[in-house]
Amino acid sequence: MDAVNPATGERIATYEADSQADVEAALARADDAFEAWRERPLREREELLAVAGDVLRENEREYARLMTEEMGKPISQAVSEVEKCAWVCDHYAEHASAYLQPEGHPSPPGADVQTVYEPLGPVLAVMPWNFPFWQVFRFAAPYLTAGNVGLLKHASNVPGCARAIADVFEEAGYPDGVFQTLLVGSDAVDDVLADDRVRAATLTGSGPAGRAVASTAGQELKKTVLELGGSDPFVVLDDADLDEAAETGAWARNLNGGQSCIAAKRFVVHADVYDEFVERFVDEVDSLTVGDPTDEETEVGPQASADLLADLHEQVRASVEAGATVLTGGEPMDREGAFYPPTVLADVPEGCPADSEELFGPVAAVFEVDDEAEAVEKANDTAFGLGASVWTADRERGRRVARDIDAGCTYVNQLVKSDPRVPFGGVGVSGYGRELSEPGIKEFVNRKTLWVE
The missing domain is CATH 3.40.309.10 (Aldehyde Dehydrogenase; Chain A, domain 2)
Structure with a gap:
């Protein structure tokens, strides 16, 4: 995969794409990692996310420069994007426990009935190039903290950003396999999504890409969240x-x-x-x-x-x-x-x-x-x-x-924006599902009824 600077037309770097064997190994690692990660106390997952926010702040100029080189974002806006990613880490590090608190329901005398929230498993994220860090952290911060593990298929023109994001989680101390980047083309998405080890998918991108993911996920009866285009x-x-x-x-x-x-x-x-x-x-x-x-x-x-x-x-x-x-x-x-x-x-x-x-x-x-x-x-x-x-x-x-x-x-009297504190998503051909805030962290969980007599 070639990274090309759109301001100059010059090739910045070339990255070796992952082979089919590489993808299979990543899926196996994700499957193994989930079994231990789901049992990790939520407070520990929150603490690791807070560290990821610190890593982002410590390296914000480096990550901003990478975005600017790969997709042309003005450097001041790229710095702001990294800061926003740290903010979403802070938000879920502070509020995930409250969002995922079991909820009680009316029940007969002697019974205790709750809804509890349990992770689903490996989640495939197909992400775009326009906000190459924010789009990823918008899904990763809540979904990983809820106990899922992530597989990122990023846009092919920002491979350096994709690798750098994986490094953030590694440097923060996340266990091997909890977050992985797959450097693959769009033609590999169907096979990954159809794999039994992948339990859900989220996509931000074009309408055709969303329809393709929704179609495959529908055939496999897997939950999806789609954030598509807008006018x-x-x-x-x-x-x-x-x-x-x-x-x-x-x-x-x-x-x-x-x-x-x-x-x-x-x-x-x-x-x-x-x-x-x-x-x-x-x-x-x-x-x-x-x-x-x-x-x-x-x-x-x-x-x-x-x-x-x-x-x-x-x-x-x-x-x-x-x-x-x-x-x-x-x-x-x-x-x-x-x-x-x-x-x-x-x-x-x-x-x-x-x-x-x-x-x-x-x-x-x-x-x-x-x-x-x-x-x-x-x-x-x-x-x-x-x-x-x-x-x-x-x-x-x-x-x-x-x-x-x-x-x-x-x-x-305000421009449209995404904010970790409020739900975000669309209707019609702009997609379905919600990201961010409490609804965002609950998109990829099993809302399990627990009745104790």
Whole structure:
């Protein structure tokens, strides 16, 4: 597997892919490790997770540099990602015991009835390149602490990150086999998932990848959690603080080069403030610093590969041909590397890519609506249902509109984000299941009824 720097096109390193024999050995280690790990006291598992958080902090610059080199994330955002991974370790190190506390139920005199939470076994995690550390720790922190063991199949363009994450758990003192990285291609996923020793799977990625994993897991009757794509609406109502909405919206669309499932993608703006918002929004987008991702001042780096840039530009080109207007950006940048400028499209026709598809890059589509009801209708005019953001000076109005939008997580006067303290996930073609908080740690456990007479 080659790791290629998208800012320069240069090959950073080459990693030897795991053979079929390597995968078989990893599965055997995971199976063996689970039997002892599940019996390890929960408090000890929490303590090890706290150490993993310490390891992340001690090496944050090294891990951040690796992310920047392999997928182009601006270095300041990469440092923040490592810090967030340490945070999720801290969270479950502190709260796992409370989350997994047995729950009592009404029972007849002389009986004690509880639900207890027991781990399932080895869990396969198929993870993407866009947040190469966070996506992994988002599953590993709760699932391992609940007593499961993890097998990571990471994206093929971030093999160094995949290896580094395995090193974090090893350095923290986790037993051999509790967390392992499989350096394999996507064609190996079905066989691993079908193996009897693998008990469940979680995937963050594209719709086709999610359907493939869900299909195989369904045939094998194995639990899955899927976090797939999104086309999140960013609704600006007529009483919104336009300066704050424009500033936050520009960041919500272009963070991580726009390569985020929960990025704001469709800006749905009330007609009474449309012109003023769009002017401010374009100014904010134009003010973003695009450049070398190793520079601390850079806000938008390259796309993760030249192929991804080409796919994004084809969606923009098709949308413009259909009638969309480019307000800023719209063409690949004339410089070395896979750089695409922050772009804003207006007058977006119904059914064109900018309207109906996920644009996984720094391209915002702006839509004008006449009233609140039409704003909700446009926000829900998508097969996706991951997140949504609503902007208004009236908190109760915001709460009402947010409740009417079909999404797994809705935010009022805030960008959509994942946070260890609250559940995260989507509906529709954005997937199912929840990560983080208490629901996240309980996705891959046996909720066993224990009746003692």
